[in-house]
Amino acid sequence: MRVVDNLNLALRSVLERDPEAYLLGEDIVDPYGGAFKVTKGLSSTFPDRVLSTPLSEGGIVGVGGGLALAGSRAIVEIMFADFVALAFDQIVNFASKSVSMYGKRVPMPLVVRCPSGGGRGYGPTHSQSPQKHFIGVPGLSLYEISPFHDNQALLPAILRRAVPALLFEDKLLYGRQMYTEGVVDDLLQYDFPAPDVARVFVETPDECDCVLIAPGGVSQRAIGAVRRLLLEHEISCQLLIPARLYPLPIEALLPVLRGAGSVFVAEESVAGGTWGHEVAQLVHRALWGELRHPVTLIHSQDSIIPTAGHLEEQVLLQETTICRTVVETLRD
Amino acid sequence: MRVVDNLNLALRSVLERDPEAYLLGEDIVDPYGGAFKVTKGLSSTFPDRVLSTPLSEGGIVGVGGGLALAGSRAIVEIMFADFVALAFDQIVNFASKSVSMYGKRVPMPLVVRCPSGGGRGYGPTHSQSPQKHFIGVPGLSLYEISPFHDNQALLPAILRRAVPALLFEDKLLYGRQMYTEGVVDDLLQYDFPAPDVARVFVETPDECDCVLIAPGGVSQRAIGAVRRLLLEHEISCQLLIPARLYPLPIEALLPVLRGAGSVFVAEESVAGGTWGHEVAQLVHRALWGELRHPVTLIHSQDSIIPTAGHLEEQVLLQETTICRTVVETLRD
Amino acid sequence: MTSAVATADRAKERTPLTDEDLLLLLMIRRFEEELLRLFGAGLLNGTTHTCLGQEYVPVALRTLIGLEDFVFSNHRGHGHYLARYQDLRGLLAEIMGREGAVCNGVGGSQHILRDRYLSTGVQGQSLPVAVGVALRLKHAEPGRLVCAHIGDGTWGEGSVYEALNMAALWRLPLLVVVEHNGIAQSTPTTAQMAGTIADRVKAFGIDHHRTESTDIGEIRAELDPMIQRSREASLPLVVEFATHRVGPHSKGDDTRPPDVIERAEAHDWHRSYATAFPERFAHADERARSLVEEVVAEVQDLPPAVWTEQ
Amino acid sequence: MTSAVATADRAKERTPLTDEDLLLLLMIRRFEEELLRLFGAGLLNGTTHTCLGQEYVPVALRTLIGLEDFVFSNHRGHGHYLARYQDLRGLLAEIMGREGAVCNGVGGSQHILRDRYLSTGVQGQSLPVAVGVALRLKHAEPGRLVCAHIGDGTWGEGSVYEALNMAALWRLPLLVVVEHNGIAQSTPTTAQMAGTIADRVKAFGIDHHRTESTDIGEIRAELDPMIQRSREASLPLVVEFATHRVGPHSKGDDTRPPDVIERAEAHDWHRSYATAFPERFAHADERARSLVEEVVAEVQDLPPAVWTEQ
Numbered sequence A, B: 001m002r003v004v005d006n007l008n009l010a011l012r013s014v015l016e017r018d019p020e021a022y023l024l025g026e027d028i029v030d031p032y033g034g035a036f037k038v039t040k041g042l043s044s045t046f047p048d049r050v051l052s053t054p055l056s057e058g059g060i061v062g063v064g065g066g067l068a069l070a071g072s073r074a075i076v077e078i079m080f081a082d083f084v085a086l087a088f089d090q091i092v093n094f095a096s097k098s099v100s101m102y103g104k105r106v107p108m109p110l111v112v113r114c115p116s117g118g119g120r121g122y123g124p125t126h127s128q129s130p131q132k133h134f135i136g137v138p139g140l141s142l143y144e145i146s147p148f149h150d151n152q153a154l155l156p157a158i159l160r161r162a163v164p165a166l167l168f169e170d171k172l173l174y175g176r177q178m179y180t181e182g183v184v185d186d187l188l189q190y191d192f193p194a195p196d197v198a199r200v201f202v203e204t205p206d207e208c209d210c211v212l213i214a215p216g217g218v219s220q221r222a223i224g225a226v227r228r229l230l231l232e233h234e235i236s237c238q239l240l241i242p243a244r245l246y247p248l249p250i251e252a253l254l255p256v257l258r259g260a261g262s263v264f265v266a267e268e269s270v271a272g273g274t275w276g277h278e279v280a281q282l283v284h285r286a287l288w289g290e291l292r293h294p295v296t297l298i299h300s301q302d303s304i305i306p307t308a309g310h311l312e313e314q315v316l317l318q319e320t321t322i323c324r325t326v327v328e329t330l331r332d
Numbered sequence C, D: 001m002t003s004a005v006a007t008a009d010r011a012k013e014r015t016p017l018t019d020e021d022l023l024l025l026l027m028i029r030r031f032e033e034e035l036l037r038l039f040g041a042g043l044l045n046g047t048t049h050t051c052l053g054q055e056y057v058p059v060a061l062r063t064l065i066g067l068e069d070f071v072f073s074n075h076r077g078h079g080h081y082l083a084r085y086q087d088l089r090g091l092l093a094e095i096m097g098r099e100g101a102v103c104n105g106v107g108g109s110q111h112i113l114r115d116r117y118l119s120t121g122v123q124g125q126s127l128p129v130a131v132g133v134a135l136r137l138k139h140a141e142p143g144r145l146v147c148a149h150i151g152d153g154t155w156g157e158g159s160v161y162e163a164l165n166m167a168a169l170w171r172l173p174l175l176v177v178v179e180h181n182g183i184a185q186s187t188p189t190t191a192q193m194a195g196t197i198a199d200r201v202k203a204f205g206i207d208h209h210r211t212e213s214t215d216i217g218e219i220r221a222e223l224d225p226m227i228q229r230s231r232e233a234s235l236p237l238v239v240e241f242a243t244h245r246v247g248p249h250s251k252g253d254d255t256r257p258p259d260v261i262e263r264a265e266a267h268d269w270h271r272s273y274a275t276a277f278p279e280r281f282a283h284a285d286e287r288a289r290s291l292v293e294e295v296v297a298e299v300q301d302l303p304p305a306v307w308t309e310q
């Protein structure tokens, strides 16, 4: 099953089981079914609760906040993650704050879905990975879809936690297949050493030369790099993909990281203040003295994301960048 | 001279020397002169170029972007830094991107001034330090005022660089005195080991047990901590205060950091993905093997900022927190 | 001058009001004055925005808006809260950060949540949220509505228009109450608003009603049928109160010229009711004063608020 | 049907237009069609929004807006660019990421800057920026103006109202051109806009003019005095074109029912001019076609764009 279909099913089942759940976004109703077709078919089944909205990113996240506040569950699609910038105030200063700023816990089951990432030539304002800008907002959680995590379990779990969440969805991932039954390919397997943390490994999960941590959108590139590291460089690298990026369940990752002594983080974000910085600090504090080198951050360049394919490739994180960085770091 | 007066003079001299400079913001004209009186007197002298605006944070930053694009210099005051959330799109996706996304460098001399920080009981939506959310935006620089850096030099220098900048201004700092002539108090002196980086030290600048890095808004608490560390714990700590937070001129700090082996970052930001994470990663990469412990981040709690004084104090970074963290870390 | 006279004339024709309403009006007035006094005496921390001059707005509305309706308030919200809950103690404790504070001292003057009442400190943010609540009410509790208070200055924020558009498109029971006091902090409306609120509202196909009255009975009579209709037909409605800020924006920051302040005072409901019903007024005022003083004395002695649910 | 007939009737009364205008119209049409073909053939990467059906808007405006005026374009901007610069090669190279690209292939279809022309991909973002430019022009270059193109769907964004308010308050020479094609991506205007653009504009005290014409000469005659006034009096103006999107939103994503698409096509300027001036039309079309084909052939063979000034 393709990731987009899994996500579509997950949304459908939330709407089905929960008569108080709403889904809002620009152009999400049928026959269009959303810019990336994630919501296809849903408005036909739930015409009152799947609503196409005007172009008002700030406004519709506010509406989602209001629905959540009043006792509904709300899922809001931002057409391109870049435009979540327009909803920054509603997310940070309303929905997230409301959870605690009134002196008592207020349930706020609001999920803002953000199709993110580049690689499709959509240009500087339609290709970003803005995860990092939302780290460290009290009350706000960040998630990212992956080909390992079943959204039919993840989405209801996020809503049950009843705190506002951003769900990042890599656009290129939509068309990929979900992995099932522990098998990635002929060489690689996966399991879940902790709830919501997927691990990709070669043969035995307990041995490796290094660990690579990546959000779901980087899965393909990370898996490609793990394969090449093994086949071309005889480096065994384990890959960890947490569904929740922030707060990061670091305790769950430590047993895996502990053995390795060498940790990398790969993400598509452009340079500076990235999610990897948050991961690195947690790892440095927890494993100081056991690490052979500082956690190495691998990410896109410090640059806007250009449109032309050949230029975009120079800026965005590539499989080869991951591979090369790991090899060079381990060699030093 | 008080910091607010220094800033006021700096704004005045920009307007005086540059007939194309504009200053925009809510309630900034006389007789009110701005919520924190930073712009007092300016509209009386420059009525055409110092404009009170409607409540439209996104809009006025956009106007600033337009002025800058068309060849003017623009300074925009956001009444409380918290509301810069409403201008996130204009800052990140217009002004900063325009510098490079058209395939050639476009000068964008735009400064967005953000009175930030808590400690005045203004409550959760009027007390934040949102610096961290703007780290890692290609083309965007972050600055923070301090009692060491003369804004009459800093402000024109920022404008000359002609890239969009946020200037954070701690509200409590406004009423403090600027330091002059290298003297902090009976015990402490300061110098500038690199342009725009202030250093506070006891006696000789070349020796110390540890280094504390802090943005300008934390100056008083950091200085207080440095004094107490010396007087109560016989720990000599040097304090570094860079005027530009991002991109951080790390090369300029390294000579000072190198000797110490022990580095702390103190900031008022609430926990998670802070500026300190960016600093730490740079330091870890540069000084791996020379550090006795990971760069220790000291910041406010992972919490919204409550209103009541006694609760606010529990959440926000305090002098005592800095002190205690340094002592405990060095003891370990 | 003329307008001051006109107001005085009209005062005599005031429709009668209940003791409860009169007491409430005066309680809010005394509460706000007391806050400014406490600030002046250095006994309060942080900031506050009193509703001096605008107390009658929520008092007039209180019989039209029930506890099952949602109310969104803003920075100038003490009157909104007190008119709904008559809870002097909870609010003062909140502002002073003492035990019994309605939000445990965390929210303070500007950030209050109690059941279906919520205020926030970021102008314009509440309207889209109110739209979301109204969307739910329309489906889950037809007949109920959301009442959101905003000032004239808040019409500078784009979020207001995003919200109006959705409220109209989706036919939602949203009542926007605009307290148009002619000023935003220090900026007169003429310097921050082009055109009129009436036209901006109508441009979205939304009904707009403006009232110049400060007479509780008159206002209720005017608004009742309109609000009923908004509930029954599930339609948005904007009611604009031409009102007057008698006090400073927050504290000690009134830079308006004396004649402007005088004009505001001439429109104060307080004078009109004092003239119209001198005895009842004096009696209620006495009572309001003592109620507020009692609460102040009591709250000042309470221990600090405790916040456990972070 | 009736409206299709009406359009056909009016076509016969078309005011004459210059060879240059006709060629420009057809060049843009051919350019856009060629883009869709190239996409279909897998020769283009990324996305694009063609202005099929709306080409006449910038062509009509081009004699009224000079190179010293600023133009803000949006996602549907190829026509705006070509009408101003007639630069098929620079634009195609930009879209294909080849040498000679006007923005070195960095911006692509939606992000173009050339002298005083700028487009961006975030709807509504441009209007406050345009206000800033107009503020400068008012002081530094009186008589010049800023022309900003937006679609009907973009009126959902709050930034539009923040900008209109400031433009009116500060009396700035801002011309907002609304290309009202009745749809935003897939959402009909009726489902995303309450009320009318006319009323929204007038609510800010700004002049509004709506034109249904697709006749270059007629449009210019209508708009010339208004735009002159906006320059001379330094005042904002909103001109709304009732227009029709003849192609998909971007590529292959037209989910409109056939009758709606037919109605759009019935209003196409293309038919009217073809009927009114068949011979000149055919001749110009031939020329446009060959110009575009030449450029396509040429650009396809160019090396990739180089980006040095990061």
Ligand SMILES: Cc1ncc(C[n+]2csc(CCOP(=O)(O)OP(=O)(O)O)c2C)c(N)n1
Residues within 6 Å of the ligand: B026, B055, B057, B079, B083, B086, C075, C076, C121, C122, C123, C124, C150, C151, C152, C153, C154, C155, C179, C181, C183, C184, C185, C245, C249
């Ligand atoms: C988004 C935002 N911008 C600015 C402020 C600061 N501020 C608080 S009240 C106010 C003026 C509001 O004017 P108006 O809406 O007319 O309400 P009034 O104070 O007159 O009741 C301002 C600028 C704020 N709280 N939120």
Ligand SMILES: Cc1ncc(C[n+]2csc(CCOP(=O)(O)OP(=O)(O)O)c2C)c(N)n1
Residues within 6 Å of the ligand: A026, A055, A057, A079, A083, A086, D075, D076, D121, D122, D123, D124, D150, D151, D152, D153, D154, D155, D179, D181, D183, D184, D185, D245, D249
């Ligand atoms: C802020 C923002 N939200 C959403 C989009 C995605 N988007 C691009 S064009 C468009 C529809 C715009 O409609 P309209 O303004 O009517 O212009 P048209 O496409 O009809 O020319 C949308 C939703 C965007 N580019 N920017």
Ligand SMILES: [Mg+2]
Residues within 6 Å of the ligand: C151, C152, C153, C179, C180, C181, C182, C183, C184, C185
């Ligand atoms: Mg007001």
Ligand SMILES: [Mg+2]
Residues within 6 Å of the ligand: D151, D152, D153, D179, D180, D181, D182, D183, D184, D185
């Ligand atoms: Mg449209």
